[in-house]
Amino acid sequence: MLYREAGDYKTSYTADSQTFPIAFDRYRYWVVLAVSFLVIPFFITDYLVNALFMPFLIYAIAAIGLNILTGYAGQVSLGTGGFMAVGAYACYKLMTAFPDVNILIHVVLAGGITALVGTAFGLPSLRIKGFYLAVATLAAQFFLVWLFNKVAWFYNYSASGQISAPERMVFGVAVTGPNTPAWASYLVCLVFVTISALIARNLTRGALGRQWMATRDMDIAAEIIGVNPLKAKLTAFAVSSFFVGISGALFFAVYLGAVEVGEVFGINKSFLVLFMIIIGGLGSIFGAFAGAAFLVTLPVFLKLIGVDLFGWPTDLVAHLQLVIVGFLIMFFLVKEPHGLAQLWRLAKEKLRLWPFPH
Amino acid sequence: MKDNGESFVTEDGRTIGEVMLDLRDITLRFGGVEAIKSISFDIREGEIRAIIGPNGAGKSSMLNVISGFYIPQDGEVWFHGKKRAPLKPYQVARQGIARTFQNIALFEGMTVLDNIMTGRLNYTKSGLLAQAIWKGKAEREETENREKVERVIDFLEIQAIRKTPVGRLPYGLKKRVELARALAAEPKLLLLDEPMAGMNVEEKEDMSRFILDVNDEFGTTIALIEHDMGVVMDLSDRVVVMDYGKKIGDGTPDEVRNNQAVIDAYLGVAHED
Ligand SMILES: Nc1ncnc2c1ncn2[C@@H]1O[C@H](COP(=O)(O)OP(=O)(O)O)[C@@H](O)[C@H]1O
Ligand SMILES: [Mg+2]
Numbered sequence: 001m002l003y004r005e006a007g008d009y010k011t012s013y014t015a016d017s018q019t020f021p022i023a024f025d026r027y028r029y030w031v032v033l034a035v036s037f038l039v040i041p042f043f044i045t046d047y048l049v050n051a052l053f054m055p056f057l058i059y060a061i062a063a064i065g066l067n068i069l070t071g072y073a074g075q076v077s078l079g080t081g082g083f084m085a086v087g088a089y090a091c092y093k094l095m096t097a098f099p100d101v102n103i104l105i106h107v108v109l110a111g112g113i114t115a116l117v118g119t120a121f122g123l124p125s126l127r128i129k130g131f132y133l134a135v136a137t138l139a140a141q142f143f144l145v146w147l148f149n150k151v152a153w154f155y156n157y158s159a160s161g162q163i164s165a166p167e168r169m170v171f172g173v174a175v176t177g178p179n180t181p182a183w184a185s186y187l188v189c190l191v192f193v194t195i196s197a198l199i200a201r202n203l204t205r206g207a208l209g210r211q212w213m214a215t216r217d218m219d220i221a222a223e224i225i226g227v228n229p230l231k232a233k234l235t236a237f238a239v240s241s242f243f244v245g246i247s248g249a250l251f252f253a254v255y256l257g258a259v260e261v262g263e264v265f266g267i268n269k270s271f272l273v274l275f276m277i278i279i280g281g282l283g284s285i286f287g288a289f290a291g292a293a294f295l296v297t298l299p300v301f302l303k304l305i306g307v308d309l310f311g312w313p314t315d316l317v318a319h320l321q322l323v324i325v326g327f328l329i330m331f332f333l334v335k336e337p338h339g340l341a342q343l344w345r346l347a348k349e350k351l352r353l354w355p356f357p358h
Numbered sequence: 359m360k361d362n363g364e365s366f367v368t369e370d371g372r373t374i375g376e377v378m379l380d381l382r383d384i385t386l387r388f389g390g391v392e393a394i395k396s397i398s399f400d401i402r403e404g405e406i407r408a409i410i411g412p413n414g415a416g417k418s419s420m421l422n423v424i425s426g427f428y429i430p431q432d433g434e435v436w437f438h439g440k441k442r443a444p445l446k447p448y449q450v451a452r453q454g455i456a457r458t459f460q461n462i463a464l465f466e467g468m469t470v471l472d473n474i475m476t477g478r479l480n481y482t483k484s485g486l487l488a489q490a491i492w493k494g495k496a497e498r499e500e501t502e503n504r505e506k507v508e509r510v511i512d513f514l515e516i517q518a519i520r521k522t523p524v525g526r527l528p529y530g531l532k533k534r535v536e537l538a539r540a541l542a543a544e545p546k547l548l549l550l551d552e553p554m555a556g557m558n559v560e561e562k563e564d565m566s567r568f569i570l571d572v573n574d575e576f577g578t579t580i581a582l583i584e585h586d587m588g589v590v591m592d593l594s595d596r597v598v599v600m601d602y603g604k605k606i607g608d609g610t611p612d613e614v615r616n617n618q619a620v621i622d623a624y625l626g627v628a629h630e631d
Contacts, residue, residue, distance in 0.1 A: 013500075013505065014501055203490055206489045207482040208489050210476045213468050213472070216467065217466050218464070221459070221464070223447040224447050224456075226448050226451035228446075235486065
């Protein structure tokens with residue numbers, strides 16, 4: 001099949017601003033969706049879902065969230081881990097306080113609660129920018145982890161200090177707890193990631209997205225065309241935290257099942273998600289997926305090649321991974337801030353004009 | 359110039375309306391520096407009002423006062439017959455005042471189309487949820503705004519660069535895109551800070567034509583800072599002359615041209631006939 005723009009004329013502005021303006025891209029999108037929903041669930045195994053699919057899908061949601069804040073609205077955050085923890089603990093409290101309410105509703109509510117918390121922690125962004133804002137969000141990160149460790153109410157006074165997800169059903173199938181089938185946890189994450197990506201895409205291609213990007217590119221000019229900087233920044237924090245909260249809730253309830261906050265939602269998480277959007281591409285929804293996929297598969301791939309195939313010691317492979325990630329971060333920050341998504345776009349641009357580049 | 363009650367008829371026979379913006383005894387200080395010293399002048403409906411003066415005279419500062427960037431220490435801004443409370447820039451924008459900057463202030467990471475679409479933000483009323491599902495009002499507004507923006511794009515003849523990221527454009531086109539963004543807001547009052555600075559003759563002619571057409575076709579009132587005296591004399595209905603923060607002349611291009619204080623301070627050096 002040819003990848004072509006020619007002969008694919010837009011006759012309306014709606015058609016022109018759609019998500020995939022080129023027909024081939026649209027087909028591919030539907031194919032990916034169909035395979036994800038209708039094929040993979042039949043083949044998925046416990047190993048695949050735990051090692052690859054669940055972390056990929058859940059991190060993709062977190063990366064979409066952070067990318068809205070950092071990539072689109074230009075507000076740096078190192079608090080992603082802390083906000084994921086808010087989502088996780090909100091979900092836990094809701095699950096245990098209202099056991100009869102559907103878990104899916106709890107996950108969405110946990111996102112809403114995180115949005116409120118994120119907005120509150122976003123208030124300093126009205127005064128400070130860049131490095132100073134990063135430090136402020138770092139403070140939020142440490143504060144939130146400390147809070148969930150310190151205040152026993154958050155973990156229902158359990159002796160271990162951990163939170164663990166009780167079993168909850170959706171349509172008679174367990175989606176949390178040890179009896180959850182692989183396909184069920186996969187589908188729950190897939191539904192959330194699909195809806196999150198759609199919402200994020202709509203918001204970023206519309207008026208709100210333009211407010212965010214305008215604020216990112218030149219806040220003074222944004223204000224002069226009528227953007228209220230308070231509203232632009234706080235909505236970015238709210239929407240971003242909403243997605244990050246949902247990913248935290250899923251990470252806890254569906255993926256891990258039990259969480260010790262400092263271990264799971266520490267500063268490492270914040271950096272991991274930040275690295276995902278840098279490698280995947282700042283300011284791109286596709287980039288969030290690409291970055292999440294890359295950083296989730298890299299350790300699995302390295303283990304497969306290094307440890308299983310060549311018999312290298314595990315710690316060597318772990319260090320190799322750090323070196324690779326570090327190198328890539330530097331490469332993308334210096335050479336290609338729009339990340340894998342941009343490399344992909346450039347490849348497509350070439351393909352689109354091939355074989356007559358002029 | 360004949361004074362015809364509330365409105366003017368200019369030398370070229372153009373009728374100019376009531377006072378739209380009235381600046382009264384504006385004083386602006388930066389620390390010890392008095393950038394604007396008790397200046398008063400008005401801008402009338404439908405006119406092209408030039409502000410001229412040497413570098414550092416305080417012209418840009420004046421536009422910044424009008425658009426709410428700077429709050430003057432003294433003086434009053436009257437808009438449409440009402441005294442204006444100190445406003446934030448985005449509130450000024452919502453009153454129908456748009457502007458361009460002396461140093462281009464575009465959104466470099468966005469396409470030309472998206473840059474111009476930001477000019478329509480004041481016309482977007484749909485909420486976050488409607489935009490999130492991209493249905494109903496949100497979708498309708500997006501299409502309406504796009505239609506308006508396409509008209510501006512046609513008007514300024516920049517169809518070919520619609521989807522180009524602004525960062526890749528040459529200087530002259532950037533100036534044009536910035537004008538497009540301001541026009542997309544359908545302003546009542548348009549403030550242009552040196553729209554032709556750094557342009558070649560041909561680009562200046564294009565830009566002059568656009569400014570005249572905007573004024574003609576949409577009836578937009580324009581305040582224009584410009585150094586090229588030929589352009590100022592051609593375009594403007596009335597001229598304010600500033601020097602060292604003071605107003606030293608105010609009137610039709612001919613009056614200003616023959617004003618001795620103006621000749622001494624400015625025209626004598628910059629303008630050879
Ligand atoms: N933000 C500012 N802080 C301090 N001084 C300023 C600022 N903006 C302008 N000025 C000073 O005010 C005076 C007028 O500047 P400006 O309005 O830019 O002049 P013009 O546009 O006529 O060239 C200059 O002396 C300039 O240095
Ligand atoms: Mg100036």
